[in-house]
Amino acid sequence: MKPANTQPSLPPTSGPQPFVPARQALASLALSTLLASLGASVTAVGLPVLAQAFDASFQHVQWVVLAYLLAITTLIVSLGRLGDLIGRRKLLLAGIALFTLASALCGLAPSLGLLIAARALQGLGAAIMMTLTLALVGETVDKTRAGSAMGLLATLSAVGTALGPSLGGMLITGFGWQALFLINVPLGLLTLLLAWRSLPAGQAAPVEKVRFDVIGTLLLAAALGTYALAMTLGGGHFGGLNVSLLAAAILSGGLFVRTQRRRPSPLIPLAMFSDRLLVSGLATSALVATVMMATLLVGPFYLSIALGLPSAIVGLVLAVGPCVAALAGMPAGRLADRFGVRPMRLLGLATMASGCLLLSLVPPTLGIAGYVTAIMVTTLGYAMFQTANNAAVMAEIPANRRGVIAGLLNLSRNLGFFSGAAVLGAVFAAMLPTNGTSTVSPEAVADGLHVSFAVALCLMVLAGFIAFKYREPEPLTACQDTAGRP
Template identity: 75%
Template sequence: MKPIHTQPSRPATTPASRFSSPRWALASLALSTLLASLGASVAAVALPTLAQALDTSFHQVQWVVLAYLLAMTTLIVSVGRLGDLMGRRKLLLVGIALFTLASLLCGLAPSLWLLIAGRALQGLGAAVMMTLTLALVGETVVQEKTASAMGLLATLSAVGTALGPSFGGLLISGVGWQALFLVNIPLGLLTLWLAWYSLPVRQVPPKAQTIRFDITGTVFLALTLAAYALAMTVGRGSFGGLNIALLLAALVGGALFVRVQSRAVSPLIPLAVFRDKSLVSGLATSALVATIMMATLLVGPFYLSITLGLPATFVGLALATGPAVAALAGVPAGRLAGRFGVQPMRFAGLATMALGCLMLSLVPPALGSAGYISAIVVTTLGYAFFQTANNTAVMADVAAQRRGVIAGLLNLSRNLGFFTGACVLGAVFASAAATNGITHASPEAVTNGLHTTFAAALAMAVLAVVIALKCRVPERLDEVEDTPGQV
């Protein structure tokens, strides 16, 4: 990544001067983040209702969730690069419009497969929104406000995650499953209108207009990521032959992608950017942290319901604690990063997460829900501090023409961490709580599974700290041109 240089910005305009305040622009980015996050979390609660309403099995209806996540994960880097070439504001408007229209298709879908198709289109729109909101922060706020803006986006992302299950449950019980998607239409139109009138219009540099979009690289990367994501999710709880085949396909696809990129005239991802140690550190630690956070979503419900014997209502409230803490801590974390610097807050976040994992690996059932929730609060607080500081550190030094693709890589690292956590730490938990079926496991077995899983998570947190320490001094590079054969 390049050093930060304060340079005069290219003249920018907005379609309506009364909405040209950076606050309105930031509000449009925050709403985009909220919509994309809400879209990911709101559908899971509807799966039993959808299976009954559409007369299908659980293993088929789960594609309502998987289609969204796969589309978002496989294309998130490509849309970032496309935004760099055609204009980030323009592509964000297209993404919001696509998300809104796809929500209409989902709400009116008469069959499961049309609903899945609509969710895939929603995921594509969400990929655009999640990536370009990060990339556009540098164009909407002054440099000293960047950390606070990142904190606001992190807050809205956490709000969407926390609000999804409860909001979805209310809509299903009060209106029907179609309302889960139709409610996005007025929200999407509001976001589209606000983004249109508030985001600055900037001319795409002439050089970017002459660069061809790397379609071949996009296809190879999408297929590789799809194979990896499916390897981590399919198999009905076991890692069998299909998972191994998909993982091998992902490895082969990754090797072919690197080969294609090294020879491309205008590569999707210029491979030379990975010589930047601070970028690699930011991406690696982001993936590790996401892997850890997925464990809290996987293991928590079983520990709370089986070991502690809590009813479903209290389990839901306890699980909402983490996202609530992340939502409340996002903006303060941004302000602290702006005041003390992103590197100290990054280390503080990782160290706090390690402490939380240690607490979860040792918490005795005798402490009840208070013991578990206090450990989750510590872990999630560390996550909020790290996420805001890391996002700011990664994006701050990026050249303007690369903000989209780097933001895509940052989001991709987090998504891959979630998929990996679901598979790897899920397998650790199932193995440690060895039983014929997890729903029939004894409280002691589930407790052992919790402790073992978060001992593994603690090791990951320590590894993240080591990576951050070893790569804390950025390796400054001259601007990397989009030329063939860069490695």
């Protein structure tokens, strides 16, 4: 992948080396990933209890989840760039500390408003952790083992997603809703201590003086925030409010691009997007996330209505996907190290497409076995793709650009989740009666599953085409190298 400026990039191992094994540094990054993922998944199961505790409606209490996700989505790229400028180790330590402090504030919040505010702070810390753990892999792990390291991070992220609902249920039952957040305090302190002792000091800020792009940060946050709200508000109905928010997102995005062309030190140098491999990695990541969101949205309805399963069994079946991702992450990383990240990326997309095909055809008569088999194939493909794609995109990034590229990778995934909730959610809803799910027939839900994943299959074919066509970086020319100068 070509560098974004003419300043020579520093090798990942330059500068002072840590006095502890690299495994400890990688363990601190893995724990950071686990905490950020757990923070997103552990609270969903507690929303009914929180609504009762604060005497609030679902529309109000859902902001306990939305505030966390919005903070991550709107700031993740800016925080990655900030880490490039002031030092990734320093900012990651601050992010872990902020996440831990915000977790304590959440557990002690006396009102719903303060809880939501504390969750936004927690999301800010999580955004730092999610971005900089990915960026710091290049400074802590040898390049030949980058795939395995990415696989470990993917595994811990999946473990956090799978563990959240069951752990949350046990914590609420035994200790009350406060324990959903206070559990992060000792874990956060342990992660902070391990990261402080093990992470390398890294490289200082670039030789030339570069200012942080505050205007670009505000415009990008406005564009991403309004887009995320446009995709999530309205309960599946895309009305006037959604259209207005989407228009605001387009306007803010246009202003952001215009300012980036003129800024001497832009938040995101637009010349980076002339790199075909980078654009391919971001586009396919968004498409894959869009498809994975469909499994989270449609699956519960299919299991409970079409198959008639009780809630307890539905929860167990839904945990199969994250468990497969957790088990497949590290083997997928080792395979990427052995056979190359780009072939493994294509194999992951092909496997996901096979899973979508199975989901678009599976008859309810096959019961749990048919659904679980298709989900296992889909999730296995996702684990292979995600590990290989992250390693491919981050492979040749200059040291002073790792943070912003890691932020873009995480952002593409989050935007895919929001888009999947809106687009594939609307496809599924179009197959159901307009008077709600209480009168829907099992046949209609099964048809909704089939149509939704037929559309998902088309998206996977598109992702495969993009990944195959732009699987190699474009040769760097002197003109392009100059254009990439920040």
